[in-house]
Amino acid sequence: MVYQAESNRYESMKYNRCGRSGLLLPAISLGLWHNFGGVDTFENGRAMLRRAFDLGITHFDLANNYGPPAGSAEEMFGVMMQNDFAPYRDEMIISTKAGYYMWEGPYGEWGSKKYLVASLNQSLKRMKLDYVDIFYHHRPDPNTPMEETIGALDLIVRQGKALYAGISNYSAEQAAEAIKIADRLGTPIVIHQPSYSMFNRWIEDGLQDVLADNGVGSIVFSPLAQGLLSNKYLNGIPEDSRAARPSVFLQESQITPELVEKLRKLNDIASNRGQSLAQLALAWVLRGGRVTSALIGASRVSQIEDSVAALNNLEFSTEELNAIEEILKS
Template sequence: MSSAYYAQDVPDTHRPYVAAPDRHQKLEYRRVGSSGLLLPPLSLGLWYNFGDNRPFDTQREILRRAFDEGITHFDLANNYGPPYGSAEENFGRMMRTDFRPYRDEMVLSTKAGWDMWPGPYGMLGSRKYVLASLEESLRRMCVESVDIFYSHRADEGTPVAETIGALDTAVRQGKALYAGISSYSPERTAEAVAVARELGTPLIIHQPAYSMLNRWPEQGLFDVLRGSGMGSIGFTALAQGLLTDKYLSDDDPERATARPSFDGRVLTAQTRERLHGLGAIAQERGQSLAQMALSWAIRPGGVTSTLIGVSSIAQLEQNLEAAARTDFTDDELARIDELAGHTEEVDLWEESASIG
């Protein structure tokens, strides 16, 4: 039996989900650029812990609690899993059984750009791939439309006008409400913005990798976004685990490199020394290093929202505490910059960010 069939046709035996009545009073929602859309400061990314590699009931518990705590935005992509597509299928099952009554209270996003199926039409930025991928994502997620549809990465081989034109078509067809891009360079972002404006479907949001150890959006991208009326939502705010307490004294660095896309070469002695310094600042603030990293990402001057990826309710609750601590003194910011502001070697998404 395929997972798509399972998500849609197997009856659910769990008790009905009723959302917390005070769910919208727990976080302060932020405007996405000059658009009318609001996002919570923390959004839940379903990249790695919501495929078939994790128990479905655990995933369901996390999503229910996240929504109860005011996280209204769930971020997916066609190839999230593992395996590819399974995160969308698992979410679709929860949409059908748990979240259908709350669909209009949620912001759902998905993306197309990375490899999804074999052959020349299963990746990158062609109109054929982008629109076909969206159709498949909607089917897996058990929804008629998403709120944000992204071009997941820039494609040097496809004209920007073709990729952005596909996003425009998705919006005009009613299969997405807003369009966005991810990991586009400042220059290609500006080009995409101009195309989108001419078509009449403005881009409202950019999703870049952004953390204390990966500052590339500060080198021009944020300026382009502000000038274009676009918001931003960061990913890898914890640098794939580097910015967590468990690696400050970990004698086995293999645990830090177990997840996809992590380059273990960044875990150098110099990086560890910087992490210890950042950990000391976090301790002074009464936070874990992970909490401070999230607070820093969504501080004034940072991103509109940042994605969190959690594997337990305990992790979710610890991350939520960070949303209330976006206050940094000038001294704290200066010390963080001294330790982490020039760590160019710690860039886990350099290739995708620099294309174009």
Template sequence: MDPYVARQDRYETTEYRRSGRSGLLLPRISLGLWQNFGGDRPLEGQRAILRRAFDLGVFHFDLANNYGPPPGSAEENFGRVLAEDFARHREEMVITTKAGYVMGPGPHLNGGSRKYLLSSLDNSLRRMGLDYVDVFYSHRPDPDTPLEETMTALHHAVTSGRALYAGISSYSPAATREAAQIMRELGTPLIVHQPSYSMLNRWVEEGLLATAADEGMGVVAFSPLAQGLLTSRYLGGDVPSDSRAGVGRPSWRQNMLGPEVLERARALNGIAEERGQTLAQMAISWVLREQGDHTVTTALVGASGVQQLEQNLAALDAPGFTEEELRRIDEYAVDSDVNIWAWATRTRP
């Protein structure tokens, strides 16, 4: 592939927002490397997606230590492309990673301990060839580790220069308040929360969005397409062989694709068509809709190819929702048991 030269006009139409009460700005749509960037995919396809994203003003790239498969390979692949294509643009980029879920065997490659989080961050930096990440997250609450220990590890990640900011993911409203208080007292405020959020998974509206706003934290919504349910792939009732359901991805449960969910998705698709959008585009637009003080800062989207990336980013070109459209969407946008991270939010009351 030819040497990469970034488009000069890449920021002319970029829309971005401040993450909470911090100085960090994020694009309205960011690229998540959870799927499609592991060792099971050709590197050149990943490189094409990353190049196109940056050319279109996407400068926030979200990873975690266990993204792959195998775990760690997404960071390794991203690090290779970063070194070969984006080295001169590092200061323009927001690169984030996490630790908290299982990374390997043994007692210290899982959870929220200081040992695991800080050793994992060192390994993430090595895999990506970085001196620091912009945000380091606690990927999930760990009921077996004192919250003070987990937060102190995030604080040390920042004060040691390994990360510029600290964040949390999938914490309940109460745990979020507790974590934010600890971090304020340490002098390293949490500036972002990353929860799952979609039209079929609305748990964040039950207190978390308001809590994040109160605590001065931005919200990075992941899985806005509900693991692909809010796309055209399953509307016919079949399971494509190359889909997450078809290949048996760990993030997919077989009972997620039930008749009630399909009925809701088809109804929402009809509303999207009336708006001149695909279902996926409307799902992204909806997550980013204005909600007063509780508006989501950015939505994380994945992409299996450049065309899919471009289609997802086109969600930003759509008009806002009318009150009537939102009312109709609410008839079908109801929780549908697709939040596979729900257990994590219940580890603290």
């Protein structure tokens, strides 16, 4: 059946301005890091992407190495673009990144101009696109001069292969340097993609100030702390959870009795607000307007629906914020 997007898709989604740019992003964006690759069921991924767009999620975030295997998430998204989303391309913000390992030899990762240009060319072919809306350098390169890396982003935008340039995983000091170089070149950095959650608050120590002072937006990944901030771990470790499988990102040893107690207390606050724990966590990272968009992952449609419903209650009382702080400090 030919896909036709819901006519009311823009009625309830909240859109935030990305820094001082003209770009508006949905408060909830969808990342294709896992569950959209070659080892996953295509129809499930398709159902999630369709439902996300029908709910007003216009921003889909990818990277050259997303899958698994690397490149397969972009390939899957390319099929979606060709078969379902082609009529809606101008309504969508599509991003990809380069920085991590993709191919053998000295030009297959990090931040050289050679790697970044070659990687984006490959990504465009996989996604069947002429351009992406945002192209990010995925991680700082300790060996390539920042001028070369940011210069490559400038070149890519001037070539029309990307509309906006972004950075990801840069510290406050690195971001400040990148922003300064980009401004001098005339292609500003409009967005930074860092990790951020109740359990991972490093961006509050300088980075958010750098972005605010320079008019740069932010889209935060892992706002649910790899799924910890959900109802999944309130009663132990489910067999189908990420913590139950070998992972470099979430270990079974992290699910301590002390952590579970914190999750239960946070869940009580969420329940009193009429929210799930995941909805509370998403609303919390969006509090105060310092974060442009929360980037979620999903393995089923219901998780996307639950995340978007977080937007129904984004306001916190002083008492709620203080109670959350006490739980997080305990």
